[in-house]
Every structure is written in structure tokens, then in C-alpha cells.
Amino acid sequence: MSSSPENLTVKVEFSGGLELLFSNKRTHTITLPAHTPSTSTTPTTIRDLVIYLCDELMRDPRRDLFVLDGTVRPGILVLINDADWELEGEDAYEVKNGDSILFVSTLHGG
Amino acid sequence: MAPKPCALCTVNPAAIVRPKDRSALCKPCFFNVFETEIHHTITSTNLFARGERIAIGASGGKDSTVLASVLKTLNERYDYGVELILLSIDEGIKGYRDDSLETVKRNAKEYGMELTILGYKELYGWTMDQVVEQVGKKGNCTYCGVFRRQALDRGAAKLGVKHVVTGHNADDVAETVLMNLLRGDLPRLSRTTSIVTSTPSSVASSSPTDPASHTNIKRSKPLKYAYEKEIVLYALHKNLTYFSTECIYSPEAFRGSARALIKNLERVRPSAILDVVRSGEDMAKLCPGSDEGCGGACGSSTSAIPMAEEEEGGCGSSNGRNAGSEMANMDRQLAQNEAAVENELEVEITFHGRDGTQQKIKKQPKKIKGQAAASVPRKAVTKQVMGKCKKCGYLSSQEVCKACTLLEGLNKNRPKNHIEVGYDAEPENHVRDLAGQVKGLEVGSG
Numbered sequence: 001m002s003s004s005p006e007n008l009t010v011k012v013e014f015s016g017g018l019e020l021l022f023s024n025k026r027t028h029t030i031t032l033p034a035h036t037p038s039t040s041t042t043p044t045t046i047r048d049l050v051i052y053l054c055d056e057l058m059r060d061p062r063r064d065l066f067v068l069d070g071t072v073r074p075g076i077l078v079l080i081n082d083a084d085w086e087l088e089g090e091d092a093y094e095v096k097n098g099d100s101i102l103f104v105s106t107l108h109g110g
Numbered sequence: 111m112a113p114k115p116c117a118l119c120t121v122n123p124a125a126i127v128r129p130k131d132r133s134a135l136c137k138p139c140f141f142n143v144f145e146t147e148i149h150h151t152i153t154s155t156n157l158f159a160r161g162e163r164i165a166i167g168a169s170g171g172k173d174s175t176v177l178a179s180v181l182k183t184l185n186e187r188y189d190y191g192v193e194l195i196l197l198s199i200d201e202g203i204k205g206y207r208d209d210s211l212e213t214v215k216r217n218a219k220e221y222g223m224e225l226t227i228l229g230y231k232e233l234y235g236w237t238m239d240q241v242v243e244q245v246g247k248k249g250n251c252t253y254c255g256v257f258r259r260q261a262l263d264r265g266a267a268k269l270g271v272k273h274v275v276t277g278h279n280a281d282d283v284a285e286t287v288l289m290n291l292l293r294g295d296l297p298r299l300s301r302t303t304s305i306v307t308s309t310p311s312s313v314a315s316s317s318p319t320d321p322a323s324h325t326n327i328k329r330s331k332p333l334k335y336a337y338e339k340e341i342v343l344y345a346l347h348k349n350l351t352y353f354s355t356e357c358i359y360s361p362e363a364f365r366g367s368a369r370a371l372i373k374n375l376e377r378v379r380p381s382a383i384l385d386v387v388r389s390g391e392d393m394a395k396l397c398p399g400s401d402e403g404c405g406g407a408c409g410s411s412t413s414a415i416p417m418a419e420e421e422e423g424g425c426g427s428s429n430g431r432n433a434g435s436e437m438a439n440m441d442r443q444l445a446q447n448e449a450a451v452e453n454e455l456e457v458e459i460t461f462h463g464r465d466g467t468q469q470k471i472k473k474q475p476k477k478i479k480g481q482a483a484a485s486v487p488r489k490a491v492t493k494q495v496m497g498k499c500k501k502c503g504y505l506s507s508q509e510v511c512k513a514c515t516l517l518e519g520l521n522k523n524r525p526k527n528h529i530e531v532g533y534d535a536e537p538e539n540h541v542r543d544l545a546g547q548v549k550g551l552e553v554g555s556g
Contacts, residue, residue: 082125083124
């Protein structure tokens with residue numbers, strides 16, 4: 001793997017209207033610390049990833065359309081490597097190098 | 111950690127957790143279960159009749175895209191023998207509807223379905239962009255909602271179609287149930303929870319055989335029991351292309367509190383959504399004004415089908431109701447309570463006393479101390495008679511339907527000509543006209 005053990009490289013995808021919050025770009029490849037906080041030995045989870053995305057990637061001030069009460073806003077589906085995050089422990093899932101994580105909003109009109 | 115196997119086939123790795131029972135399924139099993147449940151909804155409610163021509167209200171969004179795809183699949187698999195066509199309404203919102211209509215066109219080609227696009231401009235002489243230019247961004251959703259409701263019926267009538275299906279899902283229904291509950295509007299529950307509503311032929315239906323009549327169009331929601339989550343996952347895993355963006359005029363609409371409440375509940379207890387839908391159905395049965403007692407599960411006669419709302423709110427369901435419609439709703443509610451008395455649905459208990467005289471016990475709402483609990487006067491209201499709008503012929507309880515009333519207001523204030531400084535115009539019109547002149551005599555909404 002290209003990234004050092006200190007860092008994780010993951011593919012993050014936004015859909016269902018969420019891409020509007022992230023510079024209208026659907027797919028992002030991001031590198032983030034493998035531990036959160038980076039000096040600790042605590043593995044980075046989806047919860048950490050979401051905060052990282054808000055702080056580092058989101059250009060839109062409407063953070064609460066993505067995160068509510070420190071986790072992914074209800075109504076947004078999360079797929080980890082194409083599987084429902086509920087199968088993986090939801091936001092406690094420890095992010096692995098090379099993971100593909102998709103956030104889909106169901107909140108937009110049909 | 112080895113991936114969890116599918117609860118049904120036990121072979122493939124699970125990819126989806128179903129909200130209704132938290133079972134973990136693989137993609138093929140999920141597709142099958144999802145489609146089969148919709149098939150069950152359709153057959154158990156006798157929703158379709160062989161030979162029927164059915165218009166799918168298509169917006170290009172996830173719900174109508176999945177609806178079109180699933181209905182095509184089921185029609186072929188189970189041989190319903192229905193003809194499916196797509197009907198889209200173009201509100202005339204640049205940068206919003208333009209793009210989603212492209213999605214609908216693509217779907218039409220992909221599914222081999224005939225597509226009709228009907229515009230507000232064509233129907234009412236106004237695009238939503240022009241309406242907003244005139245009325246501003248407050249209350250514009252009311253116009254859009256009223257216009258859209260009629261537009262689908264008019265479109266269906268134009269196509270000679272008697273049945274329109276829409277993509278309303280379980281989350282939508284649960285949201286509406288909660289909103290009616292929070293508004294204290296139980297009589298409406300029957301119509302919002304029923305799988306079938308109709309724009310009934312008016313009492314004075316002059317031409318019941320007129321194929322172009324838009325007063326007898328059946329509306330149904332085959333996805334009524336389908337979770338929004340599953341609809342999105344179905345679209346995603348089936349690689350269906352749908353369009354998702356918020357209407358540019360109601361960026362806040364999707365943050366409606368009822369919606370947020372539903373989604374929060376789902377996170378804690380996923381079955382809550384269907385439970386709310388079922389509770390809504392059960393409450394509807396008990397409500398005065400309930401037109402039917404089965405949630406649409408029985409009875410195919412028109413009389414057993416609840417009436418469609420004339421004035422359903424705009425998108426996002428939470429906004430777009432103005433004070434006028436609240437009043438009309440209140441009147442309607444009172445009228446329905448009257449009707450309930452006649453039907454001896456609670457409200458009043460009549461029994462014969464020993465001396466043969468009739469005694470009545472009125473059930474009163476419990477008085478709340480110190481509060482004018484009965485301050486809403488239960489005045490006698492003339493029974494609601496559904497007639498036709500004298501202007502356009504659309505079903506209406508008023509002389510002039512809501513759309514025509516709104517249009518009248520719009521047309522009255524439509525600036526005839528920007529250049530001419532209106533001598534009888536309102537002060538702000540002067541300002542606007544002058545501003546128009548300053549901008550180089552732009553010719554306005556033409």
C-alpha cells in the first residue's frame with residue numbers, strides 16, 4: 001500500500017444530493033491519520049472520518065446537513081465497501097486502508 | 111472478520127440490513143424480497159385491473175424511478191396486463207426541473223415507456239420561475255403544490271388515463287401521519303394513509319363518460335409500505351439513475367421537523383416507520399370523516415375510496431399551507447364531524463329512556479380547566495358538496511378552485527408592461543418599474 005502505516009487512504013463518495021456539500025464532487029480520495037487523535041493508538045473510526053470530512057473537505061457551512069450530534073445525520077445511508085454500515089458496527093467501524101465509503105442522502109425529494 | 115451471510119440464501123455475504131425486521135440480506139435476495147413485497151401490496155389491494163392504462167407520476171427522483179423500474183419488472187413477471195406510461199410535470203424551474211426531466215427521458219427510453227411532459231406554463235400560463243418573480247420566495251410552494259396536484263390529473267385526463275401511481279413511500283406516509291397528528295387533523299388521516307385516493311366524479315358530473323374528464327382519476331401509492339432506505343438501496347445496487355437535488359426555491363423544505371423526527375426514530379427503532387403507518391391506518395378507521403375503514407385494503411367501489419385532497423401542501427410537505435387553506439380545512443373538518451354524527455360514529459350516543467323518550471348523551475371533549483377548550487365554535491356548517499370549479503371544471507368544494515383563485519391573484523398583478531410607469535400601481539411597483547427602466551428597459555415575463 002502506498003500510504004504509510006500512520007496514514008490511511010480511502011475512497012469517499014457522496015450521493016443523493018450530499019455531493020452539493022462537498023464542492024459538487026462525487027468521489028474524493030482522501031488520506032487521513034490511522035489513529036485519532038493522531039498521536040494516540042486509538043484506531044480511526046467512521047465517526048472520526050466524518051468529523052475529518054467536515055473539517056477538511058466540506059466547503060459548505062451547512063455542516064448539520066451531514067452531521068448531527070457527532071455522527072452521521074439520520075436519513076443518510078452509509079455503505080462500507082458496498083455493505084450497509086449496520087453490518088459493520090455503524091460509526092464505530094474502524095477504517096481500513098483502501099476502504100471505499102459511500103454516503104447517500106435519502107432526504108432529498110423523489 | 112468474516113462477512114455475515116445472507117439470512118435467506120445463507121450463501122452470499124449480506125449487504126443490506128432491512129429496516130423493518132433488521133434481517134441481513136444479500137443483494138439478489140434483497141431485490142427479490144423488495145419486489146415481492148410490492149407485488150403483494152398490489153395484489154392484496156387489487157390495485158391494478160388487467161387492461162388498465164396507468165400513468166406513473168415521474169419526477170426523475172429516486173422514488174418514481176424505482177417505482178417505474180419495479181412496476182415494469184412486476185408487470186412482466188406476474189403478467190398484470192397493464193400498460194405503463196410516464197407522466198412528468200414541468201414546473202418551469204430552471205436548473206432544477208430541466209435536469210431531472212433529462213433523467214426521466216433517459217428512463218423512458220430505458221424502460222420503453224411512453225413519456226408525456228406537461229408544463230405549468232402550458233397549463234396555467236405561468237412557470238414557477240415567473241410565479242416566484244411575482245410573489246417572492248415566501249408562499250411560492252403553495253402555488254407549486256396546488257398546481258402540481260391538478261397538473262397530474264389534467265395530464266392523466268389528456269392521456270385518457272384513469273389511474274395515476276405516485277412514488278410516495280412509507281417514510282412519506284409516516285411523516286404525513288405525524289404531521290396530521292401534530293396538527294390535530296385526524297379526519298385527514300384516512301386520505302393520507304389510504305393506498306388509493308380518487309378525485310371522485312363530482313355530484314353534478316355532467317359527462318361521466320367523457321374520457322377527458324379529470325374529475326375521476328384514481329391515485330395510488332404502490333410503494334406505501336416500502337422504506338425510503340430500501341428504495342435508495344434498490345436504486346443504488348441496481349444502478350438506476352435518478353436525479354437528486356433540492357428544489358432551488360425550498361432549500362429548507364427537506365428539513366421539515368416531521369421528517370427529522372421520523373429519521374431520528376428510524377435510527378433508534380427502524381420498525382417505527384411502518385408502525386406509524388399502521389397506527390395511522392388504524393386511527394383513520396376510528397376517525398369521524400373516515401371514508402373507509404380498511405386502509406384501502408378492501409372495496410373497489412368508488413364510494414369506498416377516500417377523496418384526494420384538493421389542496422395538498424407544496425413539497426417538503428411541511429410548508430406551503432397558508433392561512434386560507436387552514437381555514438378551508440377547518441371548515442371541512444367541521445363538516446366531516448357533522449357527517450360523523452349522521453353516521454353515528456361516536457360523538458353522540460342515543461338511547462331510549464324508560465318512559466320512551468329519546469335521551470341523548472353528548473360526548474363532549476374533556477374541558478381543560480381555565481382554558482377555552484371549546485372556544486373553537488362547533489358551528490353548524492353546510493355539508494361539503496364537491497362540485498366543479500366554475501372556471502376550469504376541476505373538482506372543488508368551492509365555487510372557484512384553489513388553482514384558479516391563485517391564478518386570478520397572479521394575473522391581476524401581472525405587470526402588463528415594464529416600460530409603462532403604472533399610474534394606478536402600488537408604490538413598490540413604481541419602484542420596480544423604475545428599477546426595470548434603469549436596467550435598460552428589460553421586457554419582463556413574457
